[in-house]
Amino acid sequence: MWILLAVCWAPASILTFLVFKYTQAGEKVIDASEGLFYYLTYQSKWARKVIWKFIYNTFSWYLTNDSKLASLNCGYALLTENGETLQLSSKTDKHHRFQYQMYHYAALGIKFQDSLEGKRVLDLGCGRGGGCKWLYWPSASSLKSALELTSVHIRQVSQRINLKESIILNTSQVMSKTLLVSRAHQTKVLIAKMAEHLTQS
Structure with missing residues (x-):
């Protein structure tokens, strides 16, 4: 045939x-x-x-079962004056060096911060949780919340890091007590609800 x-x-x-x-x-x-x-x-x-x-x-x-892919960002080459890259504490994290350097630059480099000590951090669109995990150990930041809309990633974040003090919200959880709104306003409602949670916690 x-x-x-x-x-x-x-x-x-x-x-x-x-x-x-x-x-x-x-x-x-x-x-x-x-x-x-x-x-x-x-x-x-x-x-x-x-x-x-x-x-x-x-x-x-x-890529649900791909444990080597901790973050979906493309990475960032952060170099010191001597040409050295960001020093990571764990040998396993060296595979994700450039992805974590992107988080490092976004959290500290843009505003020329020395550390996140004492600051409350919201990881908006936390993805697979690699950035959340990195934000825990290199600083004394009190990371309270992470927001992600994709259900597959929410399960991965829960498995990747210990979320005793963190709350991961998806769209259905946030919108369950909210009146129906158009999709154009959905993001604003999510951010408003998250800000309300941060002020109350």
Whole structure:
């Protein structure tokens, strides 16, 4: 059956390839396809949200059991005047050095802070929990809360670090006592609820 289909489709495939390769019609189709892809993934609001949400959730689900991937950020090369990188206390954390350096720069480098001692930190969009774990040990910060919307990541964070004093909230937990609002206001409601929790704790 498959051989018969291959024989029947082979001439059509070869002809299509030649048309696309050596005629202006092929170039126009390729240009139109690239333009449509760019519009759907970057310019269109509704399509962009659907596409990237699907990609992100699928990627997170596929890497559920990958314990080596602690964080989804691309990393940051933080160097001292001598060209040395950030010193990490654990040998296992050296695999995540660049991801943790991104957290270090975001938490301390932007505002030129020496440490997070005595500060209350909210990890907004904590992902797989690698950043939360790093924020615990290098400073005396009282990390109380982390906010994540993806259920797969919420389970991973709970397994990755001891959350005796931390609270991880997902959308359903926060919105359960909130009136129905449009998705445009959902993020504002989440942040407002988290701020309310921080002031009361």
